[in-house]
Amino acid sequence: MHIDKDLVAASATPLVLAILAEGESYGYAILKRVRALSGGELEWTDGMLYPLLHRLRRLGYVTTEWRAPPEGRRRKYYAITDEGRAALADQQQQWVAVTRALKDVWPGSGGVLAALGEA
Amino acid sequence: MESVEALIAEWRAYVAGARGVNGRDVDELEDHLRHQIAELNAAGLTDDEGFLIAVKRLGDVDGLSREFAREHSGRLWKQLLVSGDDEPARASSSWFEPLAFAVAAAVAIQVARLAAGFPDEEPTWLARNATLFVLPFLAAYFARQRQLDIRHWVLTAVPFGLAALVVNLYPWDADSATEALVIAHLPVVLWFAVAFPYMGGTIRSHERRMDFVRFTGEWFIYYVLIALGGGVLMGLTAAILEPAGIDVEQVAAWVLPSGAAGGVIVAAWLVESKQRVVENMAPVLTMLFTPLFAVMLACAVVVYAATGLGDAFDRELVSVFDALLVVVLALVLYGMSARDPSTSSPGWMDGIQLVAVVSALVLDLMVLGSMIARIGDLGFTPNRTAAVGLNLVLLVNLAGAAWLSARFLTRRSSLHRLERWQTSYLPVFALWAATVVVILPLLFGFT
Numbered sequence: 001m002h003i004d005k006d007l008v009a010a011s012a013t014p015l016v017l018a019i020l021a022e023g024e025s026y027g028y029a030i031l032k033r034v035r036a037l038s039g040g041e042l043e044w045t046d047g048m049l050y051p052l053l054h055r056l057r058r059l060g061y062v063t064t065e066w067r068a069p070p071e072g073r074r075r076k077y078y079a080i081t082d083e084g085r086a087a088l089a090d091q092q093q094q095w096v097a098v099t100r101a102l103k104d105v106w107p108g109s110g111g112v113l114a115a116l117g118e119a
Numbered sequence: 120m121e122s123v124e125a126l127i128a129e130w131r132a133y134v135a136g137a138r139g140v141n142g143r144d145v146d147e148l149e150d151h152l153r154h155q156i157a158e159l160n161a162a163g164l165t166d167d168e169g170f171l172i173a174v175k176r177l178g179d180v181d182g183l184s185r186e187f188a189r190e191h192s193g194r195l196w197k198q199l200l201v202s203g204d205d206e207p208a209r210a211s212s213s214w215f216e217p218l219a220f221a222v223a224a225a226v227a228i229q230v231a232r233l234a235a236g237f238p239d240e241e242p243t244w245l246a247r248n249a250t251l252f253v254l255p256f257l258a259a260y261f262a263r264q265r266q267l268d269i270r271h272w273v274l275t276a277v278p279f280g281l282a283a284l285v286v287n288l289y290p291w292d293a294d295s296a297t298e299a300l301v302i303a304h305l306p307v308v309l310w311f312a313v314a315f316p317y318m319g320g321t322i323r324s325h326e327r328r329m330d331f332v333r334f335t336g337e338w339f340i341y342y343v344l345i346a347l348g349g350g351v352l353m354g355l356t357a358a359i360l361e362p363a364g365i366d367v368e369q370v371a372a373w374v375l376p377s378g379a380a381g382g383v384i385v386a387a388w389l390v391e392s393k394q395r396v397v398e399n400m401a402p403v404l405t406m407l408f409t410p411l412f413a414v415m416l417a418c419a420v421v422v423y424a425a426t427g428l429g430d431a432f433d434r435e436l437v438s439v440f441d442a443l444l445v446v447v448l449a450l451v452l453y454g455m456s457a458r459d460p461s462t463s464s465p466g467w468m469d470g471i472q473l474v475a476v477v478s479a480l481v482l483d484l485m486v487l488g489s490m491i492a493r494i495g496d497l498g499f500t501p502n503r504t505a506a507v508g509l510n511l512v513l514l515v516n517l518a519g520a521a522w523l524s525a526r527f528l529t530r531r532s533s534l535h536r537l538e539r540w541q542t543s544y545l546p547v548f549a550l551w552a553a554t555v556v557v558i559l560p561l562l563f564g565f566t
Contacts, residue, residue, distance in 0.1 A: 027147060028154040045178035046155070050147060051186035058190070060533025076147050083533070 001041055008042055012052055014091035015042075017084055020062060024079035027053065053078055061087050123166035127152065130174060137180050139188030152177065217260060217388035224256040224384055225377035232376055243293065246302045247286045253380045254309040255279045257387055261316035264391070271320040278312035285557055290565055296501040297560040304505075304555040310335070311549035328542040329456045334390055336453035337401050341386035349378050402457045406468065409450050413471050416447065416478035423485055437506055440486050444513050447479045451520065452541055458534075465528045473524045480517040486510055501563045505555050512551045516544050 019025060019033045031049055034042055056062045061084030068074040080088070127149065135145045152173050159169035177183065231252050235245040255276075262275050282305060291298045317334060318327040353374065357367040451472055487510045494503050519540050526532035 026150075028151045031151075045176070045182070046151060047148065047177040047183040048186055050144065050151075051183075051190045054144075054187070054190050058533075058535055060535050073150055073153070074146065075150055076143075 017088040020080040137184035221381035221384040225381040228380040265319040307552040325542040333456035413475035
């Protein structure tokens with residue numbers, strides 16, 4: 001299934017915030033998590049994650065830290081802030097409202113969307 | 120392993136050259152790339168194959184660079200002006216158009232000068248209208264640069280038309296205080312009117328508003344430099360031609376107004392096209408003067424807190440204080456707009472800015488207290504009303520800025536909040552200046 005690119009873009013922020021709400025992470029790991037969560041159906045251009053993360057930082061939703069493990073390369077870690085959690089909660093409400101509206105108007109497709117609503 | 124390292128180095132150099140992407144971003148992207156290659160290796164691909172797929176997945180560099188540039192418009196402005204799909208292309212090499220606008224402004228001011236008989240006579244309508252002979256050309260220049268449509272051209276023209284009506288149709292008393300206030304406030308109103316075409320009509324965009332703040336600061340620096348150069352040129356010309364018996368005064372009366380008018384547009388064009396020059400200089404000047412002003416303000420607070428304001432607080436001192444507060448605000452605003460977006464954690468400059476803002480706030484409170492006492496004794500006059508209004512407008516702004524930068528310094532709020540506060544507040548300045556121009560004369564019967 002091909003997901004429309006506007007929809008991919010719109011879901012990117014809540015998805016990344018939700019992944020960071022599970023615990024701090026870094027770029028590549030976030031992207032792997034997105035692939036795993038969507039079963040590979042959300043197709044991101046990998047690079048686009050980074051401008052998005054920078055935007056979230058500018059908005060104060062995430063904080064960043066460069067860390068160098070004893071062996072290996074420096075890596076930039078992202079952690080969600082309280083403001084980020086608030087924004088995530090807000091986004092969740094919006095998405096629930098959208099899915100509910102779609103579920104009501106699309107008879108018979110309730111199964112998938114109900115699962116979405118419960119998740 | 121040799122070859123893939125070479126490939127990565129080459130890719131790195133290429134990405135680092137893209138607009139809006141800086142060294143740290145490339146580090147992050149490289150980390151991503153290496154991860155991806157390692158994973159593809161584990162799945163049985165060779166290094167070269169892994170590299171190709173990983174690069175493909177990262178996306179094309181142009182698109183990536185555009186996304187980074189959109190996010191970091193501040194950084195982008197340092198690297199070069201946008202010419203993406205949704206940005207109007209700016210032909211920085213074309214010098215003919217700005218020159219034409221500059222000449223038009225220079226001619227317009229000459230026509231006005233001749234009509235008024237300046238400098239032998241100085242009718243006040245000339246002073247009232249002076250900026251109306253210059254800034255519409257700047258607005259038109261930006262409207263053309265941004266390729267605005269008809270509707271936006273009309274919207275650009277509206278404030279200038281209204282200002283021209285107000286300034287010329289109100290029945291001004293000769294040498295009245297309200298007229299002097301209009302002469303001082305109209306340039307501010309019209310400058311904000313220039314913001315509309317500058318921002319291409321997107322006045323709600325906070326990023327664009329910040330761009331306009333930055334433009335204002337850089338325009339000011341260019342204009343001062345041009346004025347200095349012009350002054351040297353005029354002085355030398357006078358020294359050379361005077362012995363030959365040429366009346367230099369006469370020449371200066373022609374050259375000076377035209378130079379001052381044309382310089383407005385030339386400075387704006389230079390900011391737009393030679394951004395690299397000023398963007399290296401302006402932040403340095405801000406870095407230099409913000410601490411100095413902070414120290415000066417803090418000293419002033421201590422001195423006045425010790426001696427009390429007393430009767431020393433006459434009208435002149437109030438205008439000096441107001442000028443000082445406006446300069447501090449301008450420094451803080453410009454400092455914020457020119458801030459490198461990649462360092463969003465507080466630094467020592469933010470502490471110094473907070474000192475400057477808090478000192479300015481205290482001074483502003485003192486001035487306000489003293490002025491309200493004066494008004495209590497002597498009643499409202501146009502000057503006092505305008506001064507109290509300006510101080511109140513500044514007070515609210517400074518209080519908000521102090522609160523938010525204190526929270527930012529203690530890491531309880533983001534820089535973004537502080538920027539938003541300032542960009543949201545900009546219309547208040549414009550509205551206040553417009554009130555002084557349009558409403559105050561009516562309230563005080565043009566006295």
